[in-house]
Structures are given as C-alpha cells and as structure tokens.
Amino acid sequence: MFKNFNIWFVISIIISSFVLIPILTVFSSFFDDTSEYYELLKNTFLIEYIFNSSVLLFSVLVLTFLIGTGSAYLVSFYEFPLSNFFKWALILSFAVPPYIYAYSLTAFFENYGTAYAILKNLFGDGNYNQSIPKFDGMFGAILSITFSLYAYVYILARASFLYQSQNLIDLGKNLGFSKFKSFYKIILPSARPAIVAGLSLVAMETLAEFGAVDFFSINTLTTGIYNSWIAFDDLAFANRLSFFLLLFIFALFILENLSRKNAKYHFNTREGLKQKEKLKLYGTKSYLAFMFCFIIFFLSFLFPLSQMLYWTIKFPENFFDIKIFELLMNTIYLVTISSFILISFSLISNYGNRVSKNKILNTLSTLSISGYAIPGVILAIAFITFIAWFDESVIKSFGILSIKKIFIGSILGLVIVYFVRFYSLAFNGIKSGYEKINISVDESSYLLGYSKRKTFMNIHIPFLRNSLLFIVILISLEIIRELPITLILRPFNFETFATTAYISASEDLLEAAAVPSLFLILIAAFFIIISSKYILRDNEK
Amino acid sequence: MKNKNFFEIKNVDFYAGGNPKVKNVSFSIENEGDIICLLGPSGIGKTTILRTIAGLEKINDGSISLNGNLISSKEINVEPEDRNISLAFQDNSLFPHYSVEKNILLGAERNKGKKDKKLNLKEIVDLLDIFNILNKYPHQISAGEAQRASLARSLITQPDLLLLDEPLSNVDQSFKEEIQVRLKKILNKLKITTIIVTHDSYEAFYLGTKCGIILDQQLKQFDDPYKVYHFPNSVEVVNFLNRGILIPAKVTGKNTLENWDLGTIEGNFIKEYPKGANVQLLLQPEDLEHDDKSNLKLEVVDRKFRGTNFIYTLKTPSNTLIPVFVHSHHIHQHEVDEKFGIKRPIHIDHIVCF
Secondary structure (H helix, E strand, O other): OOOOOOHHHHHHHHHHHHHHHHHHHHHHHHHHOOOOHHHHHHHOOHHHHHHHHHHHHHHHHHHHHHHHHHHHHHHHHEEOOOHHHHHHHHHHHHHOOHHHHHHHHHHHHOOOOHHHHHHHHHHOOOOOOOOOOOOOHHHHHHHHHHHHHHHHHHHHHHHHHHOOOHHHHHHHHHOOOOHHHHHHHHHHHHHHHHHHHHHHHHHHHHHHOOHHHHHOOOOOHHHHHHHHHHOOOOHHHHHHHHHHHHHHHHHHHHHHHHHHHHHHHHHOOOHHHOOOOOEEOOHHHHHHHHHHHHHHHHHHHHHHHHHHHHHHHHOHHHHHHOOHHHHHHHHHHHHHHHHHHHHHHHHHHHHHHHHHOOHHHHHHHHHHHHHHHOOHHHHHHHHHHHHHHHHHHHHHHHOOOOOHHHHOOOHHHHHHHHHHHHHHHHHHHHHHHHHOOOHHHHHHHHHOOOOHHHHHHHHHHHHHHHHHHHHHHHHHHHHHHOOHHHHHHOOOOOOOHHHHHHHHHHOOOHHHHHHHHHHHHHHHHHHHHHHHHHHOOOOOO | OOOOOOEEEEEEEEEEOOEEEEEEEEEEEOOOOOEEEEEOOOOOOHHHHHHHHHOOOOOOOOEEEEOOEEEEOOOOEOOHHHOOEEEEOOOOOOOOOOOHHHHHHHHHOOOOOOOOOOOOHHHHHHHHOOHHHOOOOHHHOOHHHHHHHHHHHHHHOOOOEEEEEOOOOOOOHHHHHHHHHHHHHHHHHHOOEEEEEEOOHHHHHHHOOEEEEEEOOEEEEEEOHHHHHHOOOOHHHHHHHOOOEEEEEEEOOOOEEEEOOOEEEEEEEOOOOOOOOEEEEEEOHHHOOEOOOOOEEEEEEEEEEOOOEEEEEEEOOOOOEEEEEEEOOOOOOOOOOOEEEEOOOEEEEEEOEO
16 A cells, blocks of 8 residues: 655655645534534525525626637637737736726726716716616626636637647538537537636636625625624534535536546647637628627726726825835735745655555545635635644643644744645646656656656756746735635734735725725736746647 | 676566566576567567566566676565666657757766766767757657667666667668667677567567567567577467468478478478377478479469568468468569469478477
C-alpha cells in the first residue's frame, strides 16, 4: 500500500489531509447533531433557500451559456471590426465581482440615480423615476452574477473552438452544411465538454455567491448560512445549511470532473492545434457581430467601471476618507503570503503525487481540491467550528490556554482558509503544467544522475516557471475580489478593498463604496491584462 | 563475492505496472564493450527489461549485477541515479524547456573527469548529424531528430551500461543504415557495453555481439547473431524470424533425409536424430536452387519482386507451399501457373529439424 514511501509522499499526505479538514467538519457536524433542527428548517426557510438558489442557478446558467458561447463563437470564427480587441476585452468582466456589479446596477437605475441624472441633463426636469426600470431583487442578482461570470464559459468555449481541428470544419463544408448547421451539428458538440466545464464553474460560483445576493436581499442557501451564523450565532444551523449546499455542489463537481476528462481528449491532438482561417464578415453581419460583442463588453465592464468612476469624481470627499495606501498594502500582504504558501505546498504535493504514484494519496488529493467548490462562507464557518472544537476538546484538555485567538480574527486564520479555498487553483494549475512533462523526462533525469530533489529543482521548477507566474496572478485576482472569508476572518481593523466596499454598501453608502470598488476593478483589470495571453491559452503550442 | 561477468541477469521475472511481462530471464555479458540486442514483437516486454535494468522498475525474484556489484534483487534496489546506467527512451524524453544542445550537455555532466576516453559534443554531433538542430527546442524538431538527440545525450554520459530502446525506429530508412554503422563504430571505440532493444532483426544482427529472442514471456534464445539466424532453437523463433516453412521429413541416414514431395535432401544436421525419425525440416527460401533442366518441377502460385531478388511460392503435389529465392538478374522468369524446376540433389548446409 505504501510501496513508494518517501519524504515527498509524507508531506503530500499531510497537505492533502489538512485541506480536507473543513470539508470533513461540515459533514461530520451534520451527522453529530440530533436536534429537531431539520424539521424546523424544512417548515421555514429551507424551501425558500433551495427555490431561490435554484432559480438563480438556472437563470445564470442559461444566460452565461448564451453570452459566453455566442461571443466565443464570433471571435473564434469571424473577423469583424475590433474582433481582436474583443478577444481579450471580453475577459475583463472578471475584474468586476458580482457584488460590485450589483452596486453599479442599483446606483444607475435607482430613484434619482445615474440614469435619472442623465435624463435630467438631456431633457430637463421630469418625473423619470417611474419610467426607469428597476434592476433589483432576483433579477438584479441574476444580471450581476451573469455579467461577472460569463467569461468562464467564454474562455473555455473559445479555447475549445480555437483548437478545434480544421479538418472537422472542412468536413462540415464538404458535407454541404450551412454555417448554422455546422455550428450546432459539429462545432458545438465537440466543444461540449469545455462548455460544460465552464458552466460548472459558473454554477459553483453562483451557488457560492454571497455579496450580490446579500445586497439584493435574496435568501439563498449561502446567505442563509451567513445570516444564521451572524444573526443567530447558530453554528449548527449554518453547518446544516452548508451540508445541503455541499451536496448540491458536489453533484456539480462530479459533473465538471467527468466533463473535463473528455475535454482533455480533443485538446491534445497536434492536428487540432492548427489555427483556423477566420471568415471575414461584411455589411450587416459584420455590424451585428460587432454590436453583440460591444454590448457585452460595455455591460460587463465599461458600465460598472464608468459608474464607479462617475461616483468617485462626483463625490471626491470619499476618495480622501478611505486609506487607499493601507488597503493596497493589506491586499499585497495577503496576496504575497497566500501565494507563496499556496505555490510551495502545491508544488510539493504535486511532485509527491508524481513520484509516489500512490492511490491513497491520489484520492486524497482529488478530494482536497474540492475546497474551491465550497463557498467561502462555509469554509470560514467550518474553520471556526473546527478551531472551536479543537480548542475545547484537545487544547484545553492539555491545560493549555485557548488557541482561538491565534486562528480566528487573525492573518494566520485568514491565510489558512484562503489556502483551503484556493488550493485547487494552485494544485490544478501546477498539475496541468506537470501533465506537459512526460514521465520519461523524470526518468531521464534520474538516469543522468539527478536525485529526486535535483530533478524537482533543476528540471521541473524551470519548466513550470511560466505556469507558476500565471497561478500567482490568478490567486491574486481571487484574493483581491474575495469577500466572505475576508469579512468573517479578518483581524479587527484590517480591511481590503472588497470588505471596505461591502461595508459601505451594506450601510447604504453606495457612493462611499465606489472608491474601493474602482480600485478593485482597476487592480484586477491590470492583472487580467498582463495574464490575458495565458488565460486565453493563445500561447499553447 | 564478486561476479566474473561484467553484467548478469539471473532468474529474473520482469513486471510492468504489476503485470508479469517476461519470466525467468537469465543472461550475462562477459566482456565490457559487448553489444547485446534483444529482439521480439511489440508489447512483449523488451522495454520493461530495459527499465528494470535501469532501476525504474523493481524485481521480486532473481538478481541483476553490474561490474560485479548487485544492483537489483528482492532486497536491494540501487536508485536509478546511482547506477551509472543510461537509457535512451524510444519516445521523446528530452527536457522540453532546454535546447537540444543544453539537453546533451546535461548528459555530459554525469561522468565529467571520470572516464579515460573522452567523447566531446562535436564528435557526438557529427556522429548523429544533429548540428542543425542544436539550438532548437524539442517541440521544434521531428521525432527522428528527437530520437537522435536523445541518443546523443545518453552516449555522452559514457555510462557503464548503455540501454537503447528502439533507438532508430523513427529515423528515416535512408539514413538508418549510416547511423547504424557510425553507432557501432563509436560504441566499439569507447567500449561502452550496450543493450539494444529492437524489433528490426537486421539491425540486431548487425549491431549485436549477441542476440536474445523474447517470445511468449520467455527469453527463447540467446546466442551469436549467426547462430540465431541459422540455427533457431525452436519453432517459435523460426516463425518470429520468418525464416521459412517446416515440412515433414524422415531421417534416412547420417547426412540425409527424405521428403514425400522433394525426395532426398542432404546436408549437415546441427543436431543428431536417429535413423527413421520423423521430423519437421526447416526449409528456407535460399535452400532450394532454380534449375530449368531438373525433372523436379513444381507449380508457381505467386511471385514477389523484392528488388535484388524474387521470392517464388511453389506448390508441391501434397499442396505444401514452399518459398524459393531467385536472384532478380536471373534470366528465366516464371509466371503464375507455370512449372518451376528445382535443382537436384537438394543440398542444405545446415539442416535444422524439430
């Protein structure tokens, strides 16, 4: 069973087991409790939570599919004005988290909001408030999440379209298919695994979404968990809800995993990597394609950006009220420590898996990367539950002072939960880098006299350098946008751009939320632009 | 106690991923610098043998020793990096982020200053004709070039034992023979003991001091290439090397036997059989000679043009199909259904029977 027992194996087992703790905590706390809680829940909130989560999920999936696949198809197969610009501009929407989109939406359409101001400037005074549509409640949440997340589908669908074999496209032409028939008979089915993978990510993020749904006061499973913990101080209640959400998410996770296995299949053929010739569009078709992409780009990025910019300029006093430099330093601090720990441990764990080829470790690793599928709210609460239990049952029994303060409301605790949440990002990123290194490369290295450590340092690290850089950027992007974990676990008086924006917005001071939101968008956009080549996979050979 | 053989495999069962591949293998290399070729069909376990010798797979039975030192047994497994054995993989195992030159130079670091006979980069580059690809990266070169680069990296390490897995399988046919000649020359010059795995029997017979034939999970024959070719020790080896056909015959004397269709056949038996024994005689295409004047005439059922020769397939009265080799410059050519004369008396230098 432990045939290839070595130091790499031991460390990898420890890392994977550690990451699994919060997940196991949620499951175990569900089975431990024997109160009549479930009945109470079933009769009161549970149905509403599940109904709202399902409506949100279904609507966002349909919209992200249409927007993501449609725009990916246009920029992959056709040439029209600014098509090369849209190729990467469409991923800028990642810089706008759903909660900031929600603030923008409200700010623009609310009574006497930006839309009202524009109309007033154009047409003079009038009773415009009644005719301006209101995008709040469930509809607002759906729009906010859709425009923030459609890029997952866009990126994966585009990558799949881009590397689709030219032969396949030619085959469609040869069979006399129209463009539309080629699209739904050939192109779409062969990109299906990638699209499903993208939709699964959207689904997980939607179910985990906290900021936007909380802002619009929609009761979903995620907000239910947070509120039961914050409002009722009921950890068991929160854990029970988490259990339901986890079941939901694990079903999606399995679906995503299965689909990814298939996706790999058509990515690796050399023939498939042949760049296709794009068809040039003229006249109305060209105009329509341009308008489609422009509207999406405008709504997903320019609109929230300009709204936040407008408010920052309109209410300059807010600019000086918040300590931008301190927020920036706090963000850099969190990003640096978390990236370093995530990258180091994921590298070791990946290498441990590679050299020990152990089934137990492999299963543990697969389970441990499920942290990304678990909403930040659940992770944070599960972490607190675990520390509380550990403190009560283990630490205190040894007569040692409480360790709660070391982990809860501290940078250490925050970084640990970030680690669990984003471990899969780092682990999978490095894993896909490793998949490009044939195992015979390792063996050649051993046969050239290099030890395992030297192979790791001299052969693998240089090879993975670019992947590592890209992963650091992704982690940074996630941490900058992250809200619930930071909100729950941050030390007293320690704020990030995300928490500052959230606190202002929850106090109905949307104007004050504009400055941190604007900075958040700009920093995130900067990271996206410098890594767009990697995100779009244009550099893959 | 140190072993007198330079390299020895003793009663080893070879496993790949837990599945048995080749069982109870024993052979040895007496002298440093010898080249051993292992021949066998695809998937039989030849690569597994090389990987095990290199230390990449472990063994549960028997032992493997190099230079008198035990390197593999149930209890001992010297790590691959500590064996000074180099393996050139069949597939591309070059480090993808280094240029071909850097890849080769990484190999040179291993025995820096340890070996008496130096092999420098230039020599190896000339030998394998890879000058043009030195600055390229592995993904920019062809499979054949990658294979030569990988071979260069293994050679430059000047290991105690060099293992080559189908080293020229991706190299163009036109270039292959030239490389074979150069490879043999350099291996002999540097006295690098080598085990080559191949499915190309001509490559094995040319390069090998000894050849091993692996069939049905066994090392069927291990001998000089000449003996393997002319004195195959089993029907399986005959079939694998596609050496000819087996026809029934009766031993009639010390140097003769009798076949119902061909009559008396004389020659030297490589193994003694009692008079009157019924045997299966190995009849190879070059054993029979064409003679239009002969009264032993057989019907032509097929004729294959093979460049320097024709292979006629003849049918005997008892419906046995016999291959006969004829030089392609031979004037009289026979069409299908025509009669083909066989020179009598039939004389076969080495009579191989089973």
